[in-house]
Amino acid sequence: MSSAEQLCISLLKDCKTLNNLKQIHAFATKSGLVNDSFIAGKFLLLSAISIANALDYARRFFLQIPSPDIFMYNTLIRGLSESESPQNSLLTYIDLRRKSSPSPDSFSFAFILKAAANYKSLNGGIQLHCQSLIHGFDTHLFVRTTLVSMYAECGCIISARKSFAELPQPNVVSWNAIVTACFRCEDVKGAEIFFNQMPFRNSTSWNVMLAGFMKSGELESAKRAFADMPAKDPVSWSTMIVGFAQNGSFDEAFCFFRKFLQMGVRPNEVSLTGVLSACAQAGAFEFGKILHGYIEKAGLDQIVSVTNALLDTYSRCGNVEMARVVFDRMMEKKSIVSWTSMMAGFAMHGYGEGTIKLFHEMVQSGIKPDRITFISVLYACSHAGLIEQGSEYFRKMKETYGIEPSIEHYGCMVDLYSRAGLLNKAYEFVIGMPIEPNVIIWRTLLGACSIHRDVRLAEQVKERLSELDPDNSGDNVLLSNIYANAGKWKDVAAVRRSMTDRKIKKEPGWSAIEVDKVMYSFVVGEGLNGVTEEVNEKLQEIMLRIKVEGGYTPEFGSVLHDIEEEEKENAVSLHSEKLAVAFGMARLCQGSMIRIVKNLRVCRDCHTVMKLISKVYRREIVVRDRNRFHSFQDGNCSCSDYW
DNA sequence: GTAGGGTTAG
Numbered sequence: 309m310s311s312a313e314q315l316c317i318s319l320l321k322d323c324k325t326l327n328n329l330k331q332i333h334a335f336a337t338k339s340g341l342v343n344d345s346f347i348a349g350k351f352l353l354l355s356a357i358s359i360a361n362a363l364d365y366a367r368r369f370f371l372q373i374p375s376p377d378i379f380m381y382n383t384l385i386r387g388l389s390e391s392e393s394p395q396n397s398l399l400t401y402i403d404l405r406r407k408s409s410p411s412p413d414s415f416s417f418a419f420i421l422k423a424a425a426n427y428k429s430l431n432g433g434i435q436l437h438c439q440s441l442i443h444g445f446d447t448h449l450f451v452r453t454t455l456v457s458m459y460a461e462c463g464c465i466i467s468a469r470k471s472f473a474e475l476p477q478p479n480v481v482s483w484n485a486i487v488t489a490c491f492r493c494e495d496v497k498g499a500e501i502f503f504n505q506m507p508f509r510n511s512t513s514w515n516v517m518l519a520g521f522m523k524s525g526e527l528e529s530a531k532r533a534f535a536d537m538p539a540k541d542p543v544s545w546s547t548m549i550v551g552f553a554q555n556g557s558f559d560e561a562f563c564f565f566r567k568f569l570q571m572g573v574r575p576n577e578v579s580l581t582g583v584l585s586a587c588a589q590a591g592a593f594e595f596g597k598i599l600h601g602y603i604e605k606a607g608l609d610q611i612v613s614v615t616n617a618l619l620d621t622y623s624r625c626g627n628v629e630m631a632r633v634v635f636d637r638m639m640e641k642k643s644i645v646s647w648t649s650m651m652a653g654f655a656m657h658g659y660g661e662g663t664i665k666l667f668h669e670m671v672q673s674g675i676k677p678d679r680i681t682f683i684s685v686l687y688a689c690s691h692a693g694l695i696e697q698g699s700e701y702f703r704k705m706k707e708t709y710g711i712e713p714s715i716e717h718y719g720c721m722v723d724l725y726s727r728a729g730l731l732n733k734a735y736e737f738v739i740g741m742p743i744e745p746n747v748i749i750w751r752t753l754l755g756a757c758s759i760h761r762d763v764r765l766a767e768q769v770k771e772r773l774s775e776l777d778p779d780n781s782g783d784n785v786l787l788s789n790i791y792a793n794a795g796k797w798k799d800v801a802a803v804r805r806s807m808t809d810r811k812i813k814k815e816p817g818w819s820a821i822e823v824d825k826v827m828y829s830f831v832v833g834e835g836l837n838g839v840t841e842e843v844n845e846k847l848q849e850i851m852l853r854i855k856v857e858g859g860y861t862p863e864f865g866s867v868l869h870d871i872e873e874e875e876k877e878n879a880v881s882l883h884s885e886k887l888a889v890a891f892g893m894a895r896l897c898q899g900s901m902i903r904i905v906k907n908l909r910v911c912r913d914c915h916t917v918m919k920l921i922s923k924v925y926r927r928e929i930v931v932r933d934r935n936r937f938h939s940f941q942d943g944n945c946s947c948s949d950y951w
Numbered sequence: 952g953t954a955g956g957g958t959t960a961g
Contacts, residue, residue, distance in 0.1 A: 346952075349952065349953090350952070353952070353953075357953085378953095379952070379953065382953055382954090383952095383953065386953070386954085414954075415953055415954055417954095418953090418954045418955065419953085419954075421955095422954090422955090449955075450954050450955045451954090451955080452955085453954095453955040453956075454954080454955050455955095456955085456956095457955075457956080479955095479956095480956080481955055481956045482955080482956080483956080484955095484956035484957070485955070485956050486956090487956085488956065488957075511957085512956060512957050513956085513957085514957085515956090515957040515958075516956065516957050517957090518957080518958090519957055519958065520957090522958095541957095542958085543957060543958050544957090544958085545958090546957095546958040546959085547957070547958045548958090549958085550958055550959075551958085576958085576959095577958095577959070578958045578959050579958080579959095580959090581958090581959045581960055582958080582959080584960080585959095585960075588960095611959090612959095612960085613959045613960050614959085614960080615960090616959090616960040616961075617959080617960045618960090619960085619961095620960060620961070621960095643960090643961095644961080645960055645961045646960085646961080647961085648961040649960070649961045650961090651961085652961060653961095678961095680961055681961085683961090684961075
């Protein structure tokens, strides 16, 4: 081996970034080493698998190789199978089959079947199954285990079971694969039966059960299995924490994370992303900050998934500035998820221009936007009232980037026109959509009818919603609010009556606020032990002061009945966000920001009250509602009263 | 020098 070759190999061993790889590439080209198949193979392995955002580089590099060997083909097929567009993996396989050499081997089929699984293409999977049969690899243990997973991913549990049954000697991995396959196809009973039949189990088999139960929403079964398992490893703990977070059980996620810490184990990055996600959903800003400190101390701030979760937590807790700091510190490690999260953060806070600026920076940096990136861009345009730009990006995503708009993109466009008051244009857009509009689309339009007070269109839209989702409480409440705003009390009563007749209950609104790192939640009409009196007193003081000093007059649009004015005032003054803000004003020290998370949309009256409090008391208030953030300062809101 | 099963953010 020449000294240049030795140097090149040792450089490649430490290579961690694309820029670094490019430097080594230049050196290898100059010395002619790039033609060495071993070195070229290593280049591919690094760019296609190990280094983030380097797959395009791998493809270009591959095209320059005169006659790639099977290892090179396999590496590229594998890299593409894990990408956004796994179908490109298939194109590379077809290219391989067109040539007389090299021939595909067992590795090729393991990777290409994984691509079919990721693409969820049953037809493609079946054809590749045939291909593996033709080449005599379908009975290979690894290939067959991948077949079990592939069929399950594509929703065909019968073929998955058949592939497993044809294994003469399944090992523990094959057994785990068939158990996961049952869970994927929503056959929890089947999964339990296979698990009980297993001749051998390591901790992974138990973890398969935990993950399966969690994904099926069977939290009690997951907890039971967790208690029963003989030995818990860090993956078991992470699975539980992540599972709770994904099922919306934040308290249990926090509780398991604390227990995990108490064991004296250093929590891994996955458990941290899980607990951060629970913070993000619950709006637990102070706890998030503690985790941030912990992450830096443990040196986990170099792990992209952790920093992405952290930046998302900050922005969902209303602190988009801290999110930006985390984002900037990632330097060249930013992934498409980091960019898109940051853009979503800006968009939620109403920074439309900032979102678009980030979009261009991302494209500049060489990362291709995907469908989720465009959801953020369109969402930003709609929340900032950038109608022309929104339409332009909607056109561009298909023409320039080849991304077919999905229902979410159409939803953003309907929202864009609706918010701007172009209700007819929005309605025509929905009618002209090439895909069937879903309830979310119609609901967006109904929301717009409420804001822009269009009773006639609202009735039309509600009819469609009644066909698709007749018992939705939110839609019925919205329609009755629209009638209430228009003073049509008879219609309000009719909606209410039909709701009572069909036993539809209004989804209870709740608001949460964190004080001394503890989350307190408030629900209308429910007292909170020990603090009710305190909250009522404070609220009365606030309402009086904003009337006298801020000229507040209540708006009753969100009150359902045709009741006396004074009663109406009581009903709106009890909205959960008002209780939460009163509690925050009573407990948090002067000058600190008040952060509230609400499960529903904030009502117009509460919005006005928040603005007045921010002015009269000189307090900064941030409210996250179902759709976006409202940052109240000196009498104004970041949404410009447009939500 | 590459694989198959369990936990990871938008």
